[in-house]
Structure formats: C-alpha cells, structure tokens
Amino acid sequence: xxxxxxxxxxxxxxxxxxxxxxxxxxxxxxxxxxxxxxxxxxxxxxxxxxxxxxxxxxxxxxxxxxxxxxxxxxxxxxxxxxxxxxxxxxxxxxxxxxxxxxxxxxxxxxxxxxxxxxxxxxxxxxxxxxxxxxxxxxxxxxxxxxxxxxxxxxxxxxxxxxxxxxxxxxxxxxxxxxxxxxxxxxxxxxxxxxxxxxxxxxxxxxxxxxxxxxxxxxxxxx
Numbered sequence: 001x002x003x004x005x006x007x008x009x010x011x012x013x014x015x016x017x018x019x020x021x022x023x024x025x026x027x028x029x030x031x032x033x034x035x036x037x038x039x040x041x042x043x044x045x046x047x048x049x050x051x052x053x054x055x056x057x058x059x060x061x062x063x064x065x066x067x068x069x070x071x072x073x074x075x076x077x078x079x080x081x082x083x084x085x086x087x088x089x090x091x092x093x094x095x096x097x098x099x100x101x102x103x104x105x106x107x108x109x110x111x112x113x114x115x116x117x118x119x120x121x122x123x124x125x126x127x128x129x130x131x132x133x134x135x136x137x138x139x140x141x142x143x144x145x146x147x148x149x150x151x152x153x154x155x156x157x158x159x160x161x162x163x164x165x166x167x168x169x170x171x172x173x174x175x176x177x178x179x180x181x182x183x184x185x186x187x188x189x190x191x192x193x194x195x196x197x198x199x200x201x202x203x204x205x206x207x208x209x210x211x212x213x214x215x216x217x218x219x220x221x222x
Contacts, residue, residue: 036200044154048190055143058212064089066216073220086213098188099201101131105192108163115166131185144186157193164189
C-alpha cells in the first residue's frame, strides 16, 4: 500500500516523518519513490527511477493522451478537465503495458515458468504480449535501451532483464516478427527490479506524463 501525508495534531507527516522536514532534504523523485514503495530508494534505484520519469514526461502531440488533451483544450475546457481527459487514455496499450509484463516477468523469475510456455499461451489466445513493439520504433526503442543499459550499469534486476530478453527471443522465434522491447517493457523490468507490485505501473506513468500533458494543453491554447 502506498503511503501518504497525514496529520498528527497540527503536524503534517510524510511517511511518518515531518512533511516540512522531508520537503527540505529530499528530491521530488525521492518522495514519489518513497510514497509508492514505502521505502526510501538507494542511489542506484533513484538513478533509474529519475531516468524513467524524465523519459516518460512527453512523447509529442500524437499519443492518445495528448490527442485527448488537445481536443479538450480546443473545445474550451479547463486544464483540469483536459488533463483528466488525457489521463483517462492511459491504459494497457498506452503507458500501462508494464503492469501486464510485470506479471509475466514475476512468473518467469519467481515461478520458473519458461518463456515458451508464456508465449504459447498468448499466441493461442491471440493476445498481444505487452511491452514489445512500437509504431515508431520498429528496430529498437532508444528509450528502452537506455533504461536497460542504466539498470545494468547500476547492477539492478539482471534476472528480470534476462527474462525480458528471453520473451523477446521467443516472440521472434514463434512469430518471425521483430518486436523490440519498448519503453513500457523496460519500465516493467525496472519496477520488477525494485520489487514493486504490478499495480504501480500505471501510477508511475501517470505521474511522469502529467507535466507533458499540461504542456500539450498550454500549446493547444496558444
């Protein structure tokens, strides 16, 4: 369960510490990590987490969430209404695929389920394997590569990186299609490396993308 600000008498507490005190000594990214995970990040974890936030902040006006923002802004709605419309477009195929892939990765690492078993099941159901393929990045997603390289440099999540690569190889073996790991997939690997619940996947993307959605709204109003 994520923590939040509460009160003890007249004092506001953040994760059971003085909110005023924490706010003066912690970076915003540290507070987000702490709030969601209930523990403070290591330097390595924070390095990866800040990279995820930075890479996810925006991806242009053609994404589903940005398109919703722009149309709502042009209709004369407030920034609150527009941002809410944009966030409502964040789902399993836009910004939230990491939740589904995290479930796969945890099964592979913790339950020792082979990639072939996973892919057989998905193909039999004609289901799309989350976290692979991108409409723009058909060869490789540079954002995903940067996250994976940073995880390796920080010595985090090697077992989940390996599991993700096995999924990619099995996908190619069975379909003949090159479907590179996308940013959602790389975020899934990182969040598994942190030991986080899959339920936090969309929350991370919403937090990261909201500033970009605000920028899209302001651009649409000008």
